[in-house]
Amino acid sequence: MKKENIVKVAVGEPTARITRARAAAYRQSEAMASKELSMLQDEKLIQRINSKRVALDERNENTPACSQPKRRAVLKDITNVVCDISHKKCLNATKISRSKKKGRKGSINVSKVAPSIAAERYQLAVDSATSIGQEVENTSLQVAKVVSSAKLDKNSLCHANEIIRKDCDKDSQLKMQELGNHLQLQRISKKAEKFLKKEKSAVSATPDFTDIDADLRDPQFCSQYASDIYRNLHVAEIIRRPDSRYTERVQQDITPTMRRILIDWLVEVCEEYKLVPDTLYLTVHLVDMFLSQKCILRQKLQLLGITCMLIASKYEEICAPGVEEFCFITDNTYTKSEILELESQVLNGLGFQLSAPTAKTFLRRFLRAAHSSYEGSSLELEFLAKYLTELTLVHYDFLKFLPSAIAASAIFLARWTLKQSGNPWNSTLEYYTKYKAADLKTTVLALQSLQLNSDACPSNAIRAKYHQDKFNRVAALLSPELCDTLFQT
Structure with a gap:
């Protein structure tokens, strides 16, 4: 018997003389067994993948849409400004284009980010200005047609005014109102400049005086810039000042006596917490500025006082008292949420302009x-x-x-x-x-x-x-x- 006719059999099986036919049958049975084993393995893998897909689909169905992580728009959270554009436009402004590199399949080439939010705001402002100009031009043409077709009598002028009122929508009126506020601020600044020029001309003829800015050694005195700084402060005190008659014009439930009692109590609070005098002055200024703009009830006056002191202490102090301290000083008359809510109202009402000369x-x-x-x-x-x-x-x-x-x-x-x-x-x-x-x-x-x-x-x-x-x-x-x-x- 030749060597190739002898094959090894499994342990436990009797050894016998193997013929060529029997060897071929053994080889065929081993191939079938390996094929069946690979098929079983493939079936198990497919079942495992399908079970994972089913579990993932069930989780997606049970999970609300808001819990899925969202992609953040680039520059929207960094700039810390309120975007006037819709959410889709913000995402389009930061869209990243993908392109395949040469020689590499599936690679991503990140292009430059689109123009920033500030550029879009400027473009929107330009577009809005042009749209307003076009609206005004259209209305003027319509008015010209009406006036030319009819005689210049009262009826034609009234008809022209009606056309202007219809064409001017709410958005254009708001934009024109903002423009008017800006022009009013410019007029106030011009008045302040005239006031400073008048004061400067009045003191230009003063005799010799002692130069208190001659000492340039101490940098805290800012001797080189002190005169310019206080010149700007003289302008700012005219622009940022409260109404001297807000109790008669704005307030309906607040009297000067109530204001005096509040500020007298705030002085004691400053002494209790050892706050700097600048905090007290800024607190009184914020109270008067807010009362000059918005009417409140007398029950909220003390809440306004401690809220303005909280804002002023954050602005002036190194270690400002917490909100809980101001709740405690009022014997828990007001809650933390009420103070924080009014703080937001005060800051938004003042336009976050806290720097004011006192x-x-x-x-x-x-x-x-x-x-x-x-x-x-x-x-x-x-x-x-x-x-x-x-x-x-x-x-x-x-x-x-x-x-x-x-x-x-x-x-x-x-x-x-x-x-x-x-x-x-x-x-x-x-x-x-x-x-x-x-x-x-x-x-x-x-x-x-x-x-x-x-x-x-x-x-x-x-x-x-x-x-x-x-x-x-x-x-x-x-x-x-x-x-x-x-x-x-």
Whole structure:
């Protein structure tokens, strides 16, 4: 028997003489077994894939559409601006084109991103402007036709006005209203520039004065830019100022007495949490600005006060108190959600314009000018000027005066209270405050009435604050009678 006729059989099977036919049968049975095994494996793989697909389909059916992850539009979340365009346009603006590279199948070539949101906003503004121009042109043509076809009588003019009213839709009216607001702001800025030119021409003839910006060593004084900075602040105080009669014009349930009680309580809150004076001044400014625009009930006045203090402390403080602290200080009268909701209303109502010059802003500059020519205690002069300036926060009648005029009047009265031997006003103060002594007469007399407490004001938080030893008890000082000769040029 040849060797190729002997084959190995499985263990446990009897060995026998294998013929060629029997060997061929064995080989055929092994091929069939391997084929059946591969078929079984393929069936199991197909069943596993189908089961996964069924489970995935069931999960997609049970899962709501909102839970599936969404793709973020490029630049929409980064720019932090509200997009005026629809969602589809935003996605089209950031659409990425795919192209196959040479020699590589299926590779993606990312093209440059489409123009940004700002470019689209500019294009939309241009399109809207052209559309408004076309509408106005069309209406003017229609009016010209009406006027030319008919005589210039009252009926034809009324008909022309009706055509204009019909063609001007709400969107164009809103756009024209925005344009009017912008023009009004430009007019206010022009008035402010005229005011500064007038003040500059008035002080141009002042004699020699002490240059308080000559020291360039201390960078915190910003000596090179101080004059330009305060020139802009003089313009800003005219533009960003509250209505001096908002309790009569806007509010229906709020009185000046309620405002005085609120601010007197806010002074105590600032002392409790040891907040800087700038926070108090900005808080009062935000309260007056919001009350000048929107009418509220008296039950919400305290809520408005703590909300504005929360905003001001975020703006001025290094470590601002939390919302829970303001809830606690009101004995949990208002909830956290109410404070946050009103905070959003205040910020949106003010257009997020929180930077505004207050009397404290100008007082720093004017005190430097006063110290340059003052022979007495500069610390006592500073405390007394701050005390007189804070007294004006409580009283509603001082809203009619500019913050710079209040700060200059406080310097005038403080110098007169501490020293009556000379004139409290000089050329240096006149140059840096942009006020002459005659311009401050009304404000100084009103401020002296507060200092002497002639009205017997019951709000004594500021007086109690400056009666402390750390402020040299300047609240106990009283100024003598003012002479008319002090206000003569």
